[in-house]
Amino acid sequence: MTPSDRLDATFAALADPTRRAILARLATGEASVTELAEPFAMSQPAISKHLKVLERAGLITRGRDAQRRPCRIEAQPLAEADAWLARYRQLWESNFQRLDGVLEELKARATKPGRRKR
Amino acid sequence: MSNSGNLQVTTPSDREIAMTRVFDAPRALVFEALTTPELVQRWLLGPPGWTMPHCQIDLKVGGAYRYVWRNDEKGMEFGTGGEFREILPPKRIVHTERMDGAPGEALNTTSLTEQGGRTTLTLTMLFDSKEARDATLQTGMEKGVAISYDRLAELLASAAVRKD
Numbered sequence: 270m271t272p273s274d275r276l277d278a279t280f281a282a283l284a285d286p287t288r289r290a291i292l293a294r295l296a297t298g299e300a301s302v303t304e305l306a307e308p309f310a311m312s313q314p315a316i317s318k319h320l321k322v323l324e325r326a327g328l329i330t331r332g333r334d335a336q337r338r339p340c341r342i343e344a345q346p347l348a349e350a351d352a353w354l355a356r357y358r359q360l361w362e363s364n365f366q367r368l369d370g371v372l373e374e375l376k377a378r379a380t381k382p383g384r385r386k387r
Numbered sequence: 388m389s390n391s392g393n394l395q396v397t398t399p400s401d402r403e404i405a406m407t408r409v410f411d412a413p414r415a416l417v418f419e420a421l422t423t424p425e426l427v428q429r430w431l432l433g434p435p436g437w438t439m440p441h442c443q444i445d446l447k448v449g450g451a452y453r454y455v456w457r458n459d460e461k462g463m464e465f466g467t468g469g470e471f472r473e474i475l476p477p478k479r480i481v482h483t484e485r486m487d488g489a490p491g492e493a494l495n496t497t498s499l500t501e502q503g504g505r506t507t508l509t510l511t512m513l514f515d516s517k518e519a520r521d522a523t524l525q526t527g528m529e530k531g532v533a534i535s536y537d538r539l540a541e542l543l544a545s546a547a548v549r550k551d
Contacts, residue, residue: 360434362394365408367430371420372412379416 275327279350282326287311288319295329295342305340405511414499414506418477421497422446427454436460448474452482469495484512491515 282288291305306316320340323329327346332339395407410417420426424442432439433456441455453468466487473481478499485492494513499506 358394361406361408364431365394365410367432368417368420369410371426371430372410372416375416375419375426376412 275346276350278326279328279346282322282328283350285319285322287316288323291316291319291323291340292328292342292347295340299332299339299341301337301339402514402516403511405509407507407509410506410508411504412506413504414501415477417499417506417508418480421480432456433458433465441466445471446474447471 283292287309290309294300294305294308302313302316302320305320306313309316320329320331323340324331328343329340330343332341393409420430422444424444427444428439428442431454436458437456438459439454439456441453443454444450444452448471450471451468452471453466455464455466457464467484469483469485469492471480471482472494473479480497482495483492484495492515494515496509496511496513498509498511500509501507
């Protein structure tokens with residue numbers, strides 16, 4: 270997968286409230302499907318489907334214990350997505366902060382009578 | 388006073404990304420800052436180290452614009468440009484955007500609404516294909532994209548809350 274494909278998979282997996290809630294739960298420690306299904310009004314097969322999406326996106330891994338197969342969160346793809354998001358937001362936030370500064374100047378110019386537009 | 392942190396990023400559809408930001412100025416001034424080359428060159432920059440040595444805006448329907456950014460330290464240059472489709476001062480600008488080296492183009496709609504002397508800017512980028520979006524994602528400037536990044540922030544926030 271290219272970095273872009275990986276980001277796509279990460280964000281697609283995150284585009285669902287149940288999967289985000291599952292990840293939030295797994296951020297506190299590993300859990301079995303049964304434990305994960307508990308807080309949701311959902312069958313275990315439905316939860317398993319969500320887990321497959323998360324697993325394919327590399328966001329979780331599952332243990333080998335055939336009975337329990339505990340799920341655990343994988344930090345790497347989330348960290349990559351978060352770093353990307355941070356750069357993107359930072360770029361636009363700094364652009365818009367500079368725009369704030371430009372607008373302050375334009376406002377000062379507009380309230381000073383006799384000053385003409387440069 | 389800082390407006391930092393109130394930038395909102397959402398995804399109205401899978402080919403769109405929308406950003407909303409409030410500015411403490413009337414929209415006529417925001418419109419001016421968005422469409423005057425000497426002003427655009429001062430704020431529409433990339434990550435640290437990038438400047439915009441070239442900014443050309445022919446503000447009329449069918450008119451072209453061209454922005455070129457440069458990073459002297461890295462010896463890199465990157466440009467984008469397009470054509471104006473709609474210009475309604477001081478409330479709406481629609482233009483195409485084609486980044487250097489990227490296939491396809493995006494249609495960017497900027498709308499400005501004013502209330503109590505403050506202006507809400509909404510910028511919606513509509514990509515013509517997933518390929519165009521991905522190519523945009525991979526450009527040197529890492530400018531533009533799709534999908535819902537605010538969802539990630541929300542997830543990370545909720546994960547942090549659940550930890551205690």
